Amino acid sequence: MAFLxxxxxxxxxxxxxxxxxxxxxxxxxxxxxxxxxxxxxGGTLPPEALAALKETFGFIDQPWxxxxxxxxxxxxxxDLGLSVKFHPLTVNEVLLRALPxxxxxxxxxxxxAFAIGSLAGILAAWRRGGSFDxxxxxxxxxMQAMPPLVxxxxxxxxxxxxxPVFPTGYAYEPEIDPxxxxxxxxxIFKHAFLPIVTMALAQVGGxxxxxxxxxxNLLGEDYIVLGTAKGLSDRRLRMAYAARNALLxxxxxxxMTLGASFGGAxxxxxxxxxxxxxxxxxxxxxxxxxxxxxxxxxxMTLAMLTANFIAxxxxxxxxxxxxxx
Amino acid sequence: xxxxxxxxxxxxKAAIGAAIVALFILVALAAPLVxxxxxxxxxxxPHEAPxxxxxxxxxxxxxxxxxxxxxxxQTSLIVGFAAGLLVTVLGTAIGVTAGYFGGKVDEVLNLFxxxxxxxxxxxxxxxxxxxxxxxxxxxxxxxxxxxxxxxGARVTRAQTLSLRQRDYILAAEMLGEPAWRIIxxxxxxxxxxxxxxxxxxxxLYSVITEATMxxxxxxxxxxxxxxTMLYHAQSTSALQVGAWWxxxxxxxxxxxxxxxxxxxxxxxxxxxNPRLRTLRxxxxxxxxxxxxxxxxxxxx
Numbered sequence: 001m002a003f004l005x006x007x008x009x010x011x012x013x014x015x016x017x018x019x020x021x022x023x024x025x026x027x028x029x030x031x032x033x034x035x036x037x038x039x040x041x042g043g044t045l046p047p048e049a050l051a052a053l054k055e056t057f058g059f060i061d062q063p064w065x066x067x068x069x070x071x072x073x074x075x076x077x078x079d080l081g082l083s084v085k086f087h088p089l090t091v092n093e094v095l096l097r098a099l100p101x102x103x104x105x106x107x108x109x110x111x112x113a114f115a116i117g118s119l120a121g122i123l124a125a126w127r128r129g130g131s132f133d134x135x136x137x138x139x140x141x142x143m144q145a146m147p148p149l150v151x152x153x154x155x156x157x158x159x160x161x162x163x164p165v166f167p168t169g170y171a172y173e174p175e176i177d178p179x180x181x182x183x184x185x186x187x188i189f190k191h192a193f194l195p196i197v198t199m200a201l202a203q204v205g206g207x208x209x210x211x212x213x214x215x216x217n218l219l220g221e222d223y224i225v226l227g228t229a230k231g232l233s234d235r236r237l238r239m240a241y242a243a244r245n246a247l248l249x250x251x252x253x254x255x256m257t258l259g260a261s262f263g264g265a266x267x268x269x270x271x272x273x274x275x276x277x278x279x280x281x282x283x284x285x286x287x288x289x290x291x292x293x294x295x296x297x298x299x300m301t302l303a304m305l306t307a308n309f310i311a312x313x314x315x316x317x318x319x320x321x322x323x324x325x
Numbered sequence: 326x327x328x329x330x331x332x333x334x335x336x337x338k339a340a341i342g343a344a345i346v347a348l349f350i351l352v353a354l355a356a357p358l359v360x361x362x363x364x365x366x367x368x369x370x371p372h373e374a375p376x377x378x379x380x381x382x383x384x385x386x387x388x389x390x391x392x393x394x395x396x397x398x399q400t401s402l403i404v405g406f407a408a409g410l411l412v413t414v415l416g417t418a419i420g421v422t423a424g425y426f427g428g429k430v431d432e433v434l435n436l437f438x439x440x441x442x443x444x445x446x447x448x449x450x451x452x453x454x455x456x457x458x459x460x461x462x463x464x465x466x467x468x469x470x471x472x473x474x475x476x477g478a479r480v481t482r483a484q485t486l487s488l489r490q491r492d493y494i495l496a497a498e499m500l501g502e503p504a505w506r507i508i509x510x511x512x513x514x515x516x517x518x519x520x521x522x523x524x525x526x527x528x529l530y531s532v533i534t535e536a537t538m539x540x541x542x543x544x545x546x547x548x549x550x551x552x553t554m555l556y557h558a559q560s561t562s563a564l565q566v567g568a569w570w571x572x573x574x575x576x577x578x579x580x581x582x583x584x585x586x587x588x589x590x591x592x593x594x595x596x597x598n599p600r601l602r603t604l605r606x607x608x609x610x611x612x613x614x615x616x617x618x619x620x621x622x623x624x625x
Contacts, residue, residue, distance in 0.1 A: 014443050017437075021449070025452065025456050029457060141588070141591050142584055145586070147537065147580075149533070150580055153555075153576060156564065157572065213594075256442065263447030267541075285541070290456075293455055296448060300445045304445050308443055
């Protein structure tokens with residue numbers, strides 16, 4: 001419990017640092033971003049948006065510390081102002097619309113990659129130097145070097161353009177009404193399939209290698225020898241003794257990979273025109289929609305911190321030593 | 326140092342990886358000489374398919390894709406190595422300082438390292454690039470370097486913490502050697518494999534990240550690099566009109582160069598951790614384990 005409380009303290013600190021960055025970045029850049037944005041937007045920016053912008057960013061005629069307090073207040077009340085690109089909508093509404101899609105992509109692909117990668121890693125380590133290990137490990141290595149950008153472009157070209165079995169964009173067919181219908185879910189599945197597969201492919205190699213290496217290190221430990229001497233079954237030795245402990249470093253790397261997969265999701269979403277957070281951030285950047293961009297960074301950090309917290313809880317559940325301390 | 330180099334070359338994975346990377350460096354250095362066409366000239370018809378004359382086809386502007394890829398190697402590699410170097414230097418400096426001094430210094434530095442690890446990198450970089458506005462290759466390298474040092478710092482710190490307990494470090498401290506001397510002459514040489522691993526990984530990461538940022542339209546579109554090639558291909562709907570070669574060429578370069586670097590890294594990992602070697606005779610325990618597995622059928 002003490003461990004988890006300490007972690008929560010750390011996450012609050014991390015969030016405040018991220019929020020501070022968000023505050024400082026536009027202020028440290030040359031020029032006043034609100035004026036620049038107004039100039040760039042030409043006539044498309046309604047005056048009330050400009051006023052809202054100034055207010056949200058805390059660009060008021062006050063010294064920085066006072067601006068910072070106003071800004072922090074708006075962050076903690078999650079009042080992120082109006083979006084420029086999606087004008088009548090607030091940043092909150094834009095983010096809320098996009099968040100579920102990204103969460104679905106990131107969670108599904110990460111869990112699939114985690115399950116497949118870890119199991120393959122266990123197998124590779126158990127019969128090290130065997131045919132599975134000698135083919136699987138180098139392939140995993142190559143896949144790790146494949147940027148998500150390349151895999152998603154390849155998947156888009158092969159399975160959506162050249163051989164169009166999957167759609168090239170959106171989260172579901174626009175003519176289908178969203179609701180609890182089979183048709184709607186099939187459409188979601190069809191549209192999410194390629195993004196999820198490419199994101200899982202990008203991660204699976206990493207899990208295989210981490211699991212394989214930590215298993216191999218563990219197989220040399222004395223307690224495994226003892227287990228062997230006691231005549232424990234192979235299966236039990238492999239799963240309950242070696243794999244359970246080898247999972248610990250993988251759980252931490254799971255949390256780290258979740259962060260990377262938010263980045264991966266961003267690229268995949270842009271390639272597949274998938275309406276998640278990443279694609280929205282991309283739209284925000286091309287439209288110089290600064291309030292949206294800033295809100296994005298905050299919500300992505302928050303999602304990342306939540307993912308890490310879940311990994312912490314899992315870690316405590318897997319490692320009995322942490323429960324006492 | 327020479328010993329490490331020889332071990333690396335004796336490892337087949339490392340040798341292949343090094344050959345690939347060396348080839349790319351050569352191509353980058355000799356780009357103007359080896360590129361068959363001027364990259365600013367219209368030398369083919371728009372979206373011309375690969376042929377004997379234009380091995381990788383042409384872009385919508387009728388520019389030779391192979392020549393662009395060759396010239397792009399220069400920018401991509403310079404940014405990759407510069408950003409990779411910055412990431413490594415920052416990570417090593419922060420990690421060693423935290424690990425060696427311990428106490429308050431470690432607490433503060435470690436807190437910042439951990440925080441930098443939980444803020445999503447790519448979104449942060451995109452936000453920075455968006456606010457800076459004009460982002461050429463140099464600025465991109467700087468952004469990557471400043472945001473991505475966390476992993477290296479964490480690994481270096483962990484290793485420094487364990488080295489710090491060794492007798493020879495204590496001995497040096499007893500002799501009254503100044504901290505900077507202990508760090509540069511006693512600690513850093515023993516951290517070389519971790520630093521090398523970090524550097525190679527960071528170069529790979531930087532090359533990919535640069536390409537990604539430029540693909541998303543945050544680079545300078547006038548610069549020719551693998552990333553801007555992908556950006557132009559995307560914005561002219563190259564895939565949709567079937568001109569796959571415009572995407573394929575920079576993608577292939579990215580994957581090949583990346584594979585070269587990760588082969589070297591994989592080999593460094595094997596050398597640093599002998600248990601991971603596949604070709605060596607496994608430790609006694611593992612031999613016993615495999616014997617047991619093959620005998621078990623008979624016993625049961």
